[in-house]
Amino acid sequence: MAHNDKDKRYTGLQPMEITSPRTAEKPGPQGVLNDACCAPDGHSHDHGHDHDHSHDDTNSYVPTVVSLLLLLSGIALDYFKVAWFEGPLRLVWFGIAYGLVGWKVVRHAATNIARGDVFNEFFLMSLATLGAFYIGEYAEGVAVMLFYVIGEHFQESAVARSRKSIKDLIDNRPKTVHVLRGGLPVETDPKKVKIGEVIQVRAGERVALDGDLISDRSSFNTAALTGEAKPDTKTNGERVLAGMINLDQVADIKVTSAYDNSALSRILKLVEQASSRKAKTQQFITKFAKVYTPIVVYLALALTFLPYFFVGTYVFEEWLYRALIFLVISCPCALVVSIPLGYFGGIGAASRNGILFKGSNYLDQMRKVDTVVMDKTGTLTEGVFKVQEVVVEGMEQEAFLSLLATLESKSTHPIAQAIVDYTGAQSVHSDVGSVEEIPGHGLRGRVLGREVLAGNTRLLDKFGIHYNPALHQVVETIVLVAVDGRYAGYVTIADQVKEDAQRAVRALHAMGVRRVVMLSGDKDSIVQKVASSLQIDIAYGDLLPEDKVARVEELQNQGATVAFVGDGINDAPVISLADVGVAMGGLGSDAAIETADVVIQTDQPSRIATAINIGKKTNGIVWQNIALAFGIKALVLLFGAFGVASMWEAVFADVGVAFLAILNAIRIQRMSFS
Known part of the structure; x- marks a missing residue:
């Protein structure tokens, strides 16, 4: 095989x-x-x-x-x-x-x-x-x-x-980079940057070269490496990899590897x-x-x-x-x-x-696939948290969201960022103080002179605030809010299913794929809900990377020809094991892209069916x-x-x-x- x-x-x-x-x-x-x-x-x-x-x-x-x-x-x-x-x-x-x-x-x-x-x-x-x-x-x-x-x-x-x-298609690396020479940023070709030189990466830009951060701190979108949309705050001396996206301030990075050693160069x-x-x-x-x-x-x-x-x-x-x-x-x-x-x-x-096929043998192998196994985050979902539902009790929704967004603006957590993005910057007030982050619980602070709590059920339990016990059964990530010691409502946060995910599953079934399977490290209740909405045949949650490997081996032992689709570094072992390994290449990790036999550059799951058809x-x-x-x-x-x-x-x-x-x-x- x-x-x-x-x-x-x-x-x-x-x-x-x-x-x-x-x-x-x-x-x-x-x-x-x-x-x-x-x-x-x-x-x-x-x-x-x-x-x-x-x-x-x-x-x-x-x-x-x-x-x-x-x-x-x-x-x-x-x-x-x-x-x-x-x-x-x-x-x-x-x-x-x-x-x-x-x-x-x-x-x-x-x-x-x-x-x-x-x-x-x-x-x-x-x-x-x-x-x-x-x-x-x-x-x-x-x-x-x-x-x-x-x-x-x-x-x-x-x-x-x-x-x-x-x-x-695949050569989408940054064409220019700003190098500090003589104390001034000089725009140049990344290929001409030498190891040991310092590059500046501005907010919103993708890092072109591997290096060590020499600025005090900066936050990066590491989805290309982890498959998850959690921002990673790097401090002085920590490693920054090509493919990461700088999220906030200008970052100075000392280059540690040449441009030609990037994953896309190897592809x-x-x-x-x-x-x-x-x-x-x-x-x-x-x-x-x-x-x-x-x-x-x-x-x-x-x-x-x-x-x-x-x-x-x-x-x-x-x-x-x-x-x-x-x-x-x-x-x-x-x-x-x-x-x-x-x-x-x-x-x-x-x-x-x-779609990039790395060899003609994989074209032949892809046509034989009868079981498609997919990761959830970054493959079938966007890997980006978004507010799904807002429920308010005892106050106006606009005031509720303003208090919540102002408090959450003091946090770099992706859930906090999702709430701020949902309400808009105009809802964030400057009158905020005494903000305390309680690990594993949430935030506490004073906004417009009022005490605001925002976090999980454990946070409200900690302060003795009563709420509806049925909220424990909510599948999505939930943020409960209390104002001046009284429960005020909640918002739910969830990863967004990709626009063409359902079409992808339908297309796979239509062309004769016997089983579409989803494997995820996310909690099983969320995984089952996504699987149900997409009409996926079998789904497993709460899996570690070695658990995914075991599931794919089990399918192969049953005689299935398996294509596994993933995007994170944790997916690399199972991508390597599958009969055809497929990586989501737009923001996929270097390890996943390099190990895969097929790379989907558009990050669209519907392209899996296209690859089989081709x-x-x-x-x-x-x-x-x-x-x-x-x-x-x-x-x-x-x-x-x-x-x-x-x-x-x-x-x-x-x-x-x-x-x-x-x-x-x-x-x-x-x-x-x-």
Whole structure:
């Protein structure tokens, strides 16, 4: 199962590293795809393109365009039988057209032969096209190589678009940072900030670099690390992590790690290496090509020479031509290009929907998921406290809220902040004093000359204030208020369910997911209420991280294929264990994002169903390409062996089928999955 593989790469909260001789040697989109799809031999082949996306520049297409013009004009000159276009001039004309597009392929074939690797795509293309020149079929030799290279351009363009959409999606780090230099804040690129320098983070800004706080104090939203919306007040010398959001005053932070060591930087590296995690279909095609390629070469040799012993009118050039056609048709380009491109197209389509798949194997695994297990806070809920209900007794609600908000304004607790946000700053008075925070109970103070208590039932019990005992049964967090020794009312505070959470659960059930399960560390009464409102099948509350692991293991032991969705650092172990680990990446913790196989950047739970749908659609397109390639190639191979098909039909069976397969593969990027 997938979780066994992940156990090997994840032990504790360590950065996940994926190493591959191919991907480590050749980063970039060409390295990502060509290693998987353009080399049946399994080695990396650089087609001569730079990896800084220079293959997208117009200049990279100039040789191809010139070759095409020479080919078309040469065919026209042949057709009209122009007198001067014959002999050596004709050979040079088509030779230049061939060299412009074919020299790199021939070079790679020669290089591979020198190291003992003969049977690969480059050898097939070189043998077939140079053989065509040998028998005088210059135009056909150029056409085969030209269309092959055009297919490569098409492939690279598709990969570049997919890769760019993925990179644009996840690279949402701050683009600038204020560094103290000469005592003044200087705006600069975070990549240029050195370890030991001091950066200033203003209120509302996201911290771009890890460091130690050197200001006296500052409060930060740590939801990206904890999954909970509780503000964390840091004091001088304490650690501040990239991804936290500064909530109040300007904070000075001494940088302790470089920009490239952030979690999002590591994810970008994972995108570069995503194809090193191949789906089973991809792995099969790679192995198949290694066996298939030498077989077709030997069959071509047999087709060339064996008829000598059986055909009375044997003509070497005729049977060599048939063998060359056979070689061109049999080239596995359509398979080894279009299948990985299909998966990469699926990854690109997912990125357009705010979803990052870290490898094509997870696209395949996601389509098999029959049980989705989700954390509550930050996954199905916003992770932000909000006032739900206000009940007042014996006074006006406006006066009640004003007294309560004024007292709560003296606290940094998230519940206090929720109350102040609800009433508005205009309700907060300056006439407040003698504020006392009673740990585990609440607040006591004087507001506008009146004694106000705000806290839980234990606070009112402590001061002997009577209230309705039924309030003990309220599921949500409750703040009881007493004014001048008399009970005055209460407000309830609860985490807000995400807008599309219910739609997410409905969509999962609609697409055949058997069970939707919720696991949470929140108290069970709240968990059950949320589960009931969302129509979740099974829910468990009061769980520690190890309890979540035990629940997921229990489901797997029952034969379920489990996707676990979470966002906090405490979710990292169970994300690693699940068959598919999914992290909410907008504000998810570094550990959760790094451990996950799939990252939902939009923080929308409905994207889980989208991810499953994309996995299913991608798999369907891949098998369509396999059927298309095998079907057409088998038909034209049969015609070629009997001399019915010419080199032009061979070009279609090879490059034409590859074109159709590539078009089909990139079609998934245009599909709607909403």
